[in-house]
Amino acid sequence: MYWLFLLLALAALVVAFKASSGALLVISLLASLGFFIAWILGLMAARIGSASRDEGMMLDPNELRRLREQAEARKLAAAAQQTSDPQQR
Structure with a gap:
């Protein structure tokens, strides 16, 4: 136009x-x-x-908090697995 x-x-x-x-x-x-x-x-x-950017793709604060909690839980699980079984590497 x-x-x-x-x-x-x-x-x-x-x-x-x-x-x-x-x-x-x-x-x-x-x-x-x-x-x-x-x-x-x-x-x-x-x-x-x-x-x-598309506004529909932006995260709201609750979704961002949930994703951070999931990432922290994955980090803790990976750290716990490495400390419990150091021989497998």
């Missing part, structure tokens, strides 16, 4: 080059500038939006 702004900016420049009136020239140049800025902002928003 933001590419439409670039096409409109180019069309406004064409109108500015063909204009015989000073007022039409100024209006079309300002419109071209506005459409160009809208195109740049749309392009930046699309790039930032494609690079951002």
